[in-house]
Amino acid sequence: MEVDCIPFKETGYFSKLICDYLDQRKDLQPFYNRFPLPENFAEQIKEKEANYASAHRATLVQSLRKQYKGITISEHTEANLTALNAKNTFTVVTGHQLNLFTGPLYFLYKIVSTINLTKELGRLYPDHQFVPVYWMATEDHDFDEINYFNLNGKKVQWNRSASGAVGMLDTKGLDVVFETVSAELGKTGNAESLKALFKQAYLEHSNLTEATRYLVNELFGEHGLVIVDGDDIALKRLLVPYAEKDIFEQIPFQKVTESIGALEQVSPDYKVQVNPREINYFYLKEGLRERIVEEGGTYQVLNTDLKFSEQELREELYAHPERFSPNVIARPLYQEVILPNLTYIGGGGELAYWLELKSYFNAMDITFPMLLLRNSALVITEKQAEKIERLNLKVAHLFLKQNTFINKKIREISNIDIDFSPQKKYLEEQFKHLYELAAETDKSFLGAVKAQEVKQKKGLDALEKRLLKAQKRKLKDQVIRMTDIQNELFPNKSLQERQLNFSELYLELGKGLIPSLLDSLDPFSGAFSILKY
Template sequence: MAVSELSQVLLSKIPFNKTNSFSRSFLDYIEGKEALTSFYNRLPSIENFKLQIEEKHFSNENRAVLSKVLQKQYDEFELSEATVQNIELLKAGTTFTVTTGHQLNIFTGPLYFIYKIVTVINACKALKKQYPAYDFVPVYWMASEDHDFEEISYFRFNGKKFSWKTDQTGAVGRFDPKSLKPIFDEIISLPDFFKEAYLKRNTLAEAGRHYVNALFGDEGLVIIDADNTELKNILKPVMFDDIFKHSANDLVTETSAQLDKAGYKTQVFPREINFFYLKEHIRSRIVKEDGVFHVLDTEIRFSESELRAEIENHPERFSPNVVLRPLYQEMILPNLAYVGGPSELVYWLQLKEVFTHFKTPFPMLMPRNFAGVVTPNIQRKIEKSGLSFEDIFKPEEALTQEKVKENTTNQLSLNQELEHLKSIFAEVLSVAKPIDTTLEKLVAAEQKRAENSIQKIEKKLLKAEKRNQEVLVNRISAIKESLFPGGSPQERKDNFLNFYLSDPAFIQNCLDSLDAFDYQFHLIAGS
């Protein structure tokens, strides 16, 4: 697609199946392959939202709890008019949400975090235009109860990895972020909203709310921290069912077997009990052994009656794992769709029967925006190399060979010579075989040795031609390293600061150029 056909910021859009970047499970889902249709309700087209709206019945009581909790969580934050209005709108029966969730990676973590939130914001704008009688609120769900510190403890900026060192344990949202100060000493150009978030707020969850609100508050984004007693009260029936009846384990195990039978790898493995015990510096699994409930790696023990009383009196101490967190989300939000990456959406396919069991509508599963930022320098290299935007998704070695061969006047292929060699050995065999049939193996071995020599020479020719075209080879290498640093997609490795610090309009450009309902890979111009 020519650049002139698109906006100044949006350079091109590449179909997912031309990017060599996605699993068969994800591609089959988004393409609506019949083998997967029983594992979700409906595909995420904007037209299908009408049916989702009709199906999503959300009680006024839960709306009141949600609005009250959000107002309290934002109590000491400066809110935009758009966010204030959206929190108020959530009380109305005609308001629905589109939600994305993510870990509390420091300094936002990988670039795709930004794309996730851009997707929910743009989806809500498009839905409002399509369905003006309703209101749609973009929501970011902070994974504040997650305890995998290693996954959130670093980010990559200007090619260097920066890590957070702390000995805090438990749910990361409760961590004190002030020990991040050494990173501010090392990167003096960090924006003030990060300094205010990490050095003045008391918890990592508060810090996350602070900087995400600074980046997206004007768009009306609502940020929710589900580590909350009033919200956990809504989840109590699920706690009792899962811990004492194990319904989720049975249902997900059966669905996983069906997916495996259909040829799809499953990613989530349920347990008999899918809750962690959450208290102070602890988030540990609950297991039952010999009639007693244990909190792993602690001395905490409960009889059944004691555990039932603990759930009843302290639901905030029970944290769902990956199997039940999605259900929790849909029980406390008037949500229509979940926006996630390819692995996230695929594991949701294992969960539909859990939603049916708990009489909760299964949300539509929307892919987040996928994008690569092409700086002017890299764009020039692409043009000078004679590459199309689709070309840059090819494996580097294959792409380099293809372009070197296109740009040479020398003969690099020895296929004709190889075929001639084969005909010579065929003649030799025709002479040798009548004399002594045992010579057949010798002729075959010598032929193989000669073919290997020809192929070795051909590789040397290509290697020498690469040296002759060193400028082209280096350009391709630079292009690939920019958009696939270390062999990984840019959006999964680089931090948004790589672009935001030189272009404060970066996020606005993303909002303007990414289309929430256009399921293709977007290439956008950087500065």
């Protein structure tokens, strides 16, 4: 693939907070540990090595061995599982929901970023070993967010009732989805490979956790990816002391609330991504994941009859840690407690809430990971690239909102000048003299002069818009072609990576898709990638 890029801030798709973070704004430095530059990993390694409980390694590897039981794994993944026992081995983590057939395309980009970063760190720090990890969000309970994917502009959906953690859901009904997918994919060689992958993952495994583990292992296992399921009793036992401080002392609620206030002081444009709760844990059983709340000394599981005294809840936590499921605030800490992790790789929304968490980590005496924005990409075919060139466009133009994009290009290609800025400037100069005249003669006329200026400027704006509209009609064919190419590459007026499923690219590139992405995406690029094939 040919690779080009544009700065994230020029795409218009990333928040001010994330753009400021990428610019390493000084005021944001208290909210993260170290910025993910290659040279900063040496200190991160030292800190994590000193802070990470070495006894956790044996528990981690033992749990992972159980989770991989019955699954064929690559030599590379086997080597990485073994390496996790060693004191000089560290992880790089990304996490994601159990979206049907991976969901949006950026799921692949997250894992590619993670694998590539471990490769680069291995080159930079040869005395250490680095393992890429995908954290499955098996305990998430928002089924409506994960039960579909888009294929050829159509929504392929798994229709069923669901409650509790999605990882526990059986795969009932996915045979019907498979029939839909098969009909839509066609009968090419690559289509048959995709059908087989879907069938083996979802029709030959009993629940969504097992299906997703199989699917991701098939896609990335040869590159050494290790897949972690946090819904594990042995791993949850390591979380118990931290869950106690959350449930009974409300430390994360206090610290994250303070951090949100501090972020708002840095800039009122920073939007709060997630708000902490007094208790950041759910009670988890099959078919049930409900919040734990405290009222008057009694701890209740919402929407159930379950109630505990403080002593009873402590006993439940120690006896059944697997029944306590961390929410979006507590889960990042869980990850960093059980893994010898250096870096979390996520999208803009994820990093925004991670930036709320550092003081909470400090209070819990857990090393805060480095935060790296995942790779983002727009994939363009050679045919689409030729269309863009024939229309005398730059790819960066296509990131503009459609109306802005069309107006900008019409102004550029029109054979008449549609920009009335000179007339507006002349008008302002004329009114400047009228203001001076009114001030010297009768100041009561200042209001009338101002009203007349506003009226005439509005008149010029209206004329400019009418002229622009007329030129759009005149250049209708070009407008249609420009709109068509933008709609192709930005389906539903959104980033391609948020709409397309990987299967559409796989139909074209087959097994070469993931190697091509691994070769093309640089985790340290700091820019939005444009990939042409």
